[in-house]
Amino acid sequence: MSDRSYVIDKMISAKRIAARIETLAREIETHYSGVDKLVVVGLLRGSFIFIADLVRELGMNIEVDFIEASSYGNSTESSREVRILKDLRGKIGGRHVLVVEDIVDTGFTMSHVMHLLRAREPASLRSIVLLDKPARREVPFTADWTGFEIPDEFVVGYGIDFAQRNRNLPYIGKVRFTE
Numbered sequence: 001m002s003d004r005s006y007v008i009d010k011m012i013s014a015k016r017i018a019a020r021i022e023t024l025a026r027e028i029e030t031h032y033s034g035v036d037k038l039v040v041v042g043l044l045r046g047s048f049i050f051i052a053d054l055v056r057e058l059g060m061n062i063e064v065d066f067i068e069a070s071s072y073g074n075s076t077e078s079s080r081e082v083r084i085l086k087d088l089r090g091k092i093g094g095r096h097v098l099v100v101e102d103i104v105d106t107g108f109t110m111s112h113v114m115h116l117l118r119a120r121e122p123a124s125l126r127s128i129v130l131l132d133k134p135a136r137r138e139v140p141f142t143a144d145w146t147g148f149e150i151p152d153e154f155v156v157g158y159g160i161d162f163a164q165r166n167r168n169l170p171y172i173g174k175v176r177f178t179e
């Protein structure tokens with residue numbers, strides 16, 4: 001699959017992403033006003049650019065931590081089996097936690113991760129995803145904040161990969177196979 005030739009059609013420009021993140025950051029600041037520290041948890045690896053841009057827009061006291069969850073393989077189909085490959089470094093019990101994810105597709109990854117973190121009894125637990133593909137949902141999951149809803153297309157860029165490629169594109173593009 002990953003050795004097939006493809007081109008990338010631009011879907012969401014870097015400028016639109018930046019503008020949307022500014023808006024989301026203002027909503028997040030308002031929501032957490034009065035909270036003295038927020039733990040921002042990025043899901044590796046796809047969220048690394050989104051979380052970097054998001055936290056630089058947040059005018060509040062934050063800590064950053066990461067968790068890595070993976071489904072198997074390099075396929076465009078998400079596996080149902082979610083494994084934790086790398087857990088948080090810090091404890092989240094009694095703390096305010098915001099989980100940052102690149103994209104919600106079937107919903108398996110985020111529902112699993114949120115369930116796992118909720119069991120650690122944070123003071124609050126919310127989520128933000130850059131992209132949502134609601135048409136592909138298999139288990140119920142709705143993020144508290146969403147960047148963009150997109151159609152059922154395989155996308156890359158802005159941290160998101162296809163078989164580990166194209167994460168460094170500054171925009172979101174959709175993969176179109178040419179053979």
Ligand code: IMP
Nearest residue numbers: 078103104105106107108109154155161
């Ligand atoms: P879910 O568990 O099916 O919701 O899948 C979420 C994960 O699948 C995301 O964190 C991505 O790593 C991956 N994924 C889903 N859709 C895409 C896509 O269009 N491009 C690249 N990765 C994707």
Ligand code: MG
Nearest residue numbers: 044045046102
């Ligand atoms: Mg991912």
